[in-house]
Amino acid sequence: MPFSSLPLFARFLLLALLLGAAGARADEAADLAQRVYDRPNGRDLTTLGRMVLTEKGRAPRIREIVTYRLDKSGGETANLIRFIYPEDIAGTGLLSIDKADGNTDQWLYLPALDRVRRISSDRKGGRFVGSDLYFEDLQERKPSEDRHRLLGRQTENGILCDVLESVPIDPKDSAYSRRISWIDPATAIAQRVDYFEKDPATPSKRWLLRGKKRNQGYWTLTDSRVIDLESGHETRMVVDAALYDQRLPAKLFTTQALADESLESEYRP
Amino acid sequence: MNKLLLTLSLLFAVLPAHAADELPPPRVVAQEAPDDLPPPRTTTRKPRGLESAAPAEAAMQASTADDLPPPSARSRKPVARGFRPTLKVGVDDLLLEAGGLPDAPEADSYSTLRASAYVLWQPSRNWEFRAGARLDGMTQAGGSADHDEMLADYSDTYVRYRNGDTRLTFGAQTIIWGRADEIPLADRVSRADLTRFSLDDLADRRRAQLAARWEQTMGDYKLDAVWLPLFRGAQLPDVASVWSPINRSTGQIIGIDPALTAWVSGARIEEDEHGSGGGALRLTRTGEPFDFGVTLARTRQSLPYYRVDAGPSLTAIHPYNTFVGADFELVSGGLTWRLELGHTDDVPVTLTTTAMDKTRALDAIGVLEFFPGGGDTRVNLQLVAHALQTDRSILELKEYYGTNGEIETTFAQGRWKAAMRFSGGFNVHDVYLSPKLGYVGWEPHELYIAAHYFDGEARTLGGFHQDHSLITLGLRTKF
Numbered sequence: 001m002p003f004s005s006l007p008l009f010a011r012f013l014l015l016a017l018l019l020g021a022a023g024a025r026a027d028e029a030a031d032l033a034q035r036v037y038d039r040p041n042g043r044d045l046t047t048l049g050r051m052v053l054t055e056k057g058r059a060p061r062i063r064e065i066v067t068y069r070l071d072k073s074g075g076e077t078a079n080l081i082r083f084i085y086p087e088d089i090a091g092t093g094l095l096s097i098d099k100a101d102g103n104t105d106q107w108l109y110l111p112a113l114d115r116v117r118r119i120s121s122d123r124k125g126g127r128f129v130g131s132d133l134y135f136e137d138l139q140e141r142k143p144s145e146d147r148h149r150l151l152g153r154q155t156e157n158g159i160l161c162d163v164l165e166s167v168p169i170d171p172k173d174s175a176y177s178r179r180i181s182w183i184d185p186a187t188a189i190a191q192r193v194d195y196f197e198k199d200p201a202t203p204s205k206r207w208l209l210r211g212k213k214r215n216q217g218y219w220t221l222t223d224s225r226v227i228d229l230e231s232g233h234e235t236r237m238v239v240d241a242a243l244y245d246q247r248l249p250a251k252l253f254t255t256q257a258l259a260d261e262s263l264e265s266e267y268r269p
Numbered sequence: 270m271n272k273l274l275l276t277l278s279l280l281f282a283v284l285p286a287h288a289a290d291e292l293p294p295p296r297v298v299a300q301e302a303p304d305d306l307p308p309p310r311t312t313t314r315k316p317r318g319l320e321s322a323a324p325a326e327a328a329m330q331a332s333t334a335d336d337l338p339p340p341s342a343r344s345r346k347p348v349a350r351g352f353r354p355t356l357k358v359g360v361d362d363l364l365l366e367a368g369g370l371p372d373a374p375e376a377d378s379y380s381t382l383r384a385s386a387y388v389l390w391q392p393s394r395n396w397e398f399r400a401g402a403r404l405d406g407m408t409q410a411g412g413s414a415d416h417d418e419m420l421a422d423y424s425d426t427y428v429r430y431r432n433g434d435t436r437l438t439f440g441a442q443t444i445i446w447g448r449a450d451e452i453p454l455a456d457r458v459s460r461a462d463l464t465r466f467s468l469d470d471l472a473d474r475r476r477a478q479l480a481a482r483w484e485q486t487m488g489d490y491k492l493d494a495v496w497l498p499l500f501r502g503a504q505l506p507d508v509a510s511v512w513s514p515i516n517r518s519t520g521q522i523i524g525i526d527p528a529l530t531a532w533v534s535g536a537r538i539e540e541d542e543h544g545s546g547g548g549a550l551r552l553t554r555t556g557e558p559f560d561f562g563v564t565l566a567r568t569r570q571s572l573p574y575y576r577v578d579a580g581p582s583l584t585a586i587h588p589y590n591t592f593v594g595a596d597f598e599l600v601s602g603g604l605t606w607r608l609e610l611g612h613t614d615d616v617p618v619t620l621t622t623t624a625m626d627k628t629r630a631l632d633a634i635g636v637l638e639f640f641p642g643g644g645d646t647r648v649n650l651q652l653v654a655h656a657l658q659t660d661r662s663i664l665e666l667k668e669y670y671g672t673n674g675e676i677e678t679t680f681a682q683g684r685w686k687a688a689m690r691f692s693g694g695f696n697v698h699d700v701y702l703s704p705k706l707g708y709v710g711w712e713p714h715e716l717y718i719a720a721h722y723f724d725g726e727a728r729t730l731g732g733f734h735q736d737h738s739l740i741t742l743g744l745r746t747k748f
Contacts, residue, residue: 046349050309055682061712064310085310087359087747088713105600107555112472113445118560122603125643130683135643152292163292175643180293194293203293216347233682240309246349255555256486260436262391266352 029148032164035188036181037143042218042244044070048269051131052236063089063129066268070248075100077140078253082261089129095258096121098140109258116255125175132205132226132235136175145169146179156182157191157209189219203229210236216244241269357389359748361401361424362473366743370409372736375511375518377411379739381465385424397429399440401477405464409511413518416509420464425477434486441477444495446551446564447609448596449634450649451673451692454611455594457566458495458549461503466512466734467692467701468721468741476504478546478571489556497546502587503571508538511737515575515583522575522583523733525619526664537582540573547589559599564611566592574617576625588627590615603643607636618657619664628659636674646678666728670695684710692731699729714746 046068053061064085070078077098083089091111098104104121124136146166154163161182168174177200182192189212194203211223225236248267257263364383370376387401401424408417427440443460447453450471460478467474478501483494506512514523515538520531549566573585594611611632620626633654640647655669673692679685686709692701700723707717721739725731 053682058710061710086713088709088715105557112470114443115445116555117448118555118598118600118605120600120603120605120639122600123640123643126640126645127679127683130679132682154292154295156296165291192296231682243347243349254486256434256491260431262394262397262431266394267349269347269349 029150029164030143032162032183033143033148033166036183036190039188040218044245044248046243046246046267046269047239048241049237049239053131054234056232068248068252068264070253080253091261093258095253102142104139107255107258116259132228132233134175145173154182159184159191161191187219205229215242218244243269352394355391360386361747364743364745366741368739368741370737370739372738373412373511374736375412375414376409379409379511382406395430395432400426414509416507418507423477436484438482442480442482443475443477444480444482445475448598448607449609449636449651451651454609454632454634455551455564455596457568457592458497460501460571463503464506464512489554491553493551496548497568500542500544500546500569502540502542502573502585521733524665524728527727532581537580539582539584541584541586559597561597564594577623588615588617603639605638609634618659621662621664626661628657631656631658648676650674666697668696671699684708694729697726697729699725699731701731713748714744717743
């Protein structure tokens with residue numbers, strides 16, 4: 001029976017049910033995105049890690065990084081990144097304050113000039129220290145900035161995952177046109193993320209989880225990699241040590257500490 | 270009704286199937302390569318409390334389901350490393366550069382060796398000691414003024430005390446105030462290095478000088494007080510060097526109308542840099558809605574003014590002047606805006622009689638920095654204005670309006686870097702262009718090829734060095 005030949009009441013009922021079902025699935029998708037965002041991660045976190053940049057036929061390049069994160073009151077998050085190796089970038093620091101309203105303040109410390117500079121956080125697509133990570137990948141992305149849709153379930157890393165599509169509400173707000181994430185429903189941890197840029201059908205980058213570990217009751221993603229699917233270039237991110245809830249002082253997330261490495265070094269793992 | 274229910278059930282059955290059609294095809298899982306990740310450097314300390322966790326255990330945990338209990342106070346809690354005394358020795362700068370001067374009558378080639386090493390000792394939270402030394406060598410050959418020299422000097426060598434929000438530093442230090450990249454107006458307490466003119470970036474055009482510095486942080490504010498007990502003028506190249514501010518071959522002094530300085534070729538050159546360098550205060554604030562700073566300085570500038578004395582002789586002097594400046598920095602619409610404004614009194618100028626006079630100067634620098642398309646290219650564009658406030662006839666330019674800056678990009682996964690530094694005058698013909706291509710994939714070393722092109726009219730920097738355009742091949746590193 002064609003839809004138009006149904007009685008009017010039945011047509012309304014059918015549409016209401018369909019819309020309700022679609023709405024329920026959208027809610028489910030948004031809930032899943034929120035669960036991933038809300039996954040327990042401690043009040044503060046310090047990691048000591050490495051980024052290994054590999055390219056076929058070339059020696060890998062390694063960056064050693066210390067990161068500090070503090071969840072402040074009012075939905076504000078502060079992040080401090082310090083490079084400790086190689087020597088040509090050692091001491092360089094990046095301080096980001098992600099505000100509750102979605103804005104980000106960012107300062108860069110350049111040891112050669114001993115100067116702190118305010119920089120724009122709108123630089124989404126620039127490569128972070130030559131890696132396959134964009135500056136956007138370092139920023140916290142709130143679920144409300146994307147439209148989410150569940151695409152189904154698929155096995156990834158041996159786990160049956162929920163497959164979630166996330167499309168930026170404001171296309172100018174992201175270097176990516178969409179992201180598809182394979183999320184372990186038990187832990188709300190992504191096992192894989194495909195990133196799409198210009199071509200809406202073919203991902204340009206892929207993030208894969210390689211290992212995770214419990215530290216102080218929290219899951220730490222200890223080993224993951226981002227692959228540039230066009231060039232094959234790969235950036236592997238390894239967390240060698242993680243410390244949660246060591247009561248990092250708010251003073252650590254100031255331009256004073258950004259410019260004086262010795263103020264934060266004693267909080268390193 | 271049965272038909273309706275059938276239709277609904279069919280539609281619902283179709284919904285997930287439709288979504289499943291949009292699922293990407295399953296990933297072809299390649300055989301994982303054996304883990305060839307090198308272990309952390311020996312300097313990377315393993316964390317206390319985590320050392321017992323074996324990789325095998327970690328891998329096993331990775332595959333377990335989430336039966337994670339909420340964190341509790343009873344959980345074993347690793348601790349941070351805390352303060353540890355450190356001793357660090359390193360080479361913070363090594364530059365080897367060979368250059369060709371195609372147009373210079375003085376030389377065909379100009380080469381540089383620069384090396385700087387340091388020892389840094391931090392025995393406690395409060396105390397830090399640093400000792401540094403540098404060696405600067407140059408040689409120019411193949412023209413009318415073959416010359417080579419080697420200069421040893423100290424670099425940052427100081428004692429530092431820090432306690433809470435206070436930091437005190439005494440000794441030789443490099444302090445570069447301001448927000449602009451090329452010529453920050455608030456830069457009133459640093460010592461300039463003119464041995465390579467403007468070939469290097471700002472940080473490499475400054476040297477350490479003896480200073481007592483008090484830095485006090487008060488929330489978002491920081492007070493920076495500097496006293497220069499023993500003045501040292503700018504490090505100048507030998508008068509035979511192509512980068513000397515006095516060119517004996519052409520009889521010119523940089524910035525002065527050459528029509529009146531033909532006698533310079535035979536003049537004696539002396540230096541007067543006795544006494545204290547003065548002191549300065551800078552107050553800055555960081556935070557919403559923008560960062561700003563104010564600077565008050567009563568200092569002697571390290572850049573020399575050449576006073577004409579009887580003889581004739583030229584004496585490099587560094588008279589005191591008072592600087593009042595304000596600057597701010599904000600981000601808006603993806604652009605970083607920086608602005609510096611300054612007023613300086615007692616600026617020495619040269620009357621047409623070659624006698625020295627003093628006047629006031631007003632300066633402004635506006636900076637715009639952005640990354641086109643949010644990508645890997647950085648554009649730094651600066652507009653500069655300089656106006657001497659005198660009605661008298663002088664040999665210097667009374668006004669200068671121009672632009673300078675840098676465009677820099679990386680490519681091939683950040684292994685290559687291309688940059689263009691530039692400077693140009695609006696009201697006078699004054700050009701400086703410096704393209705550079707560097708290979709930085711061999712970390713931490715940089716191999717580069719660069720060019721420096723100068724052109725301009727009399728009294729401009731580009732005009733003074735218009736015969737000194739240079740092509741260089743260099744290696745720069747630190748370890």
